[in-house]
Amino acid sequence: MSDDRGLEALFQAERSHDERSAPSFAKVLAERRAVARRPLAPLRLAAALAAVVLLAVLLTRLTKPEPLFAFTPGDLRVPTDYLLDLAQSQRAGEIPRIGTVDWFPLTPSVDTRREQ
Amino acid sequence: MRATPARPASLTEIDLRAELAQGHLESHAWALRCCRGDAMEAEDVLHRAYMKVLDGEARFSGRSSFKTWLFGVIRRTAREQARQGWLRVLRLERWWRESTPNEEAVPVEDERVGRLRRALAGLSKRQQEVLHLVFYQDLTIQEAAEVLAMPVGTARTHYERGKERLRLLLERPEDR
Numbered sequence: 001m002s003d004d005r006g007l008e009a010l011f012q013a014e015r016s017h018d019e020r021s022a023p024s025f026a027k028v029l030a031e032r033r034a035v036a037r038r039p040l041a042p043l044r045l046a047a048a049l050a051a052v053v054l055l056a057v058l059l060t061r062l063t064k065p066e067p068l069f070a071f072t073p074g075d076l077r078v079p080t081d082y083l084l085d086l087a088q089s090q091r092a093g094e095i096p097r098i099g100t101v102d103w104f105p106l107t108p109s110v111d112t113r114r115e116q
Numbered sequence: 117m118r119a120t121p122a123r124p125a126s127l128t129e130i131d132l133r134a135e136l137a138q139g140h141l142e143s144h145a146w147a148l149r150c151c152r153g154d155a156m157e158a159e160d161v162l163h164r165a166y167m168k169v170l171d172g173e174a175r176f177s178g179r180s181s182f183k184t185w186l187f188g189v190i191r192r193t194a195r196e197q198a199r200q201g202w203l204r205v206l207r208l209e210r211w212w213r214e215s216t217p218n219e220e221a222v223p224v225e226d227e228r229v230g231r232l233r234r235a236l237a238g239l240s241k242r243q244q245e246v247l248h249l250v251f252y253q254d255l256t257i258q259e260a261a262e263v264l265a266m267p268v269g270t271a272r273t274h275y276e277r278g279k280e281r282l283r284l285l286l287e288r289p290e291d292r
Contacts, residue, residue: 007282010232011251017229018145021155025140028163029133 129170135182136166142253146187149248150194153233157197165193180262184255187263235285243278246271 136143144162151157165186168174174189176182236244242264249260261271 004279007247007251007279010228010286011248013226014229014232015145015252017226018148019141022141022144023159025137028140028159028166 132169132176136169136186139183139186142183143186143190145252146248147190147194149245149252150191157194161190161194161197164197165190168193181259183253184259184262187249187253188265191263231286235282238285239278239281240274242266242274243281246274247278247282250275 143165144158147158147162147165148155151161165174168189169176169186176185179185236247239247245264246257246260249255249263250257255263257271257275258268260275261268264271
């Protein structure tokens with residue numbers, strides 16, 4: 001088609017024009033080498049290190065064993081234990097008198113239990 | 117240059133380099149088209165596309181010709197780059213380059229070339245791409261469809277309508 005030939009001629013003219021102004025293949029590859037040789041940017045390096053440290057901290061936190069609380073009979077003393085000790089106290093039958101100095105405090109309950 | 121026929125995918129880096137060098141001018145013209153005629157953007161896109169090919173990020177499977185495959189890589193790279201924000205930095209750099217004296221001699225644009233480019237600007241992007249691939253790059257409509265990742269029928273429609281509109285625009289007297 002003659003119209004198509006006219007268009008082809010125009011595009012060929014454009015092509016010839018572009019060929020004169022196109023950068024060489026070697027120039028494009030030279031840019032490639034320049035990029036490949038560029039050292040790792042300090043900012044990137046710092047970001048990578050920070051990420052590694054953060055990951056390490058997270059991992060140690062996640063893998064840290066939970067504290068294990070084992071209660072065995074005799075180890076745990078609750079605040080009301082002294083009431084039980086009162087019954088075994090030598091002074092259980094005594095009537096406390098105001099002004100008596102050595103009536104209070106009671107003897108430590110732990111010792112009495114351990115002795116049993 | 118006609119598109120080279122499909123060949124096995126086992127291309128060494130030397131083969132790849134030779135193929136890229138052989139079709140460099142056409143690739144540059146295509147990159148220029150994908151970047152709306154911006155020479156600096158086109159050069160950067162081409163550089164990145166070559167890197168993808170040589171570093172193995174984009175692998176030639178041999179299902180199409182090397183040229184159509186490479187053009188697809190260039191087109192995708194241009195689209196990726198257009199999405200990235202640092203393109204604005206490139207534009208600033210371009211402005212800086214334009215404002216400083218250019219050492220490289222730019223050939224004076226042929227009057228016919230200028231007319232063609234102004235007329236092409238009046239077409240849709242797809243029509244421009246299809247016409248460029250067929251008339252400038254000597255690809256068939258089917259190959260153009262492969263590059264643009266569209267059905268052949270769609271490419272043919274863009275080709276016919278684009279051609280018709282381009283003729284109209286070329287025949288219309290220009291306002292001076």
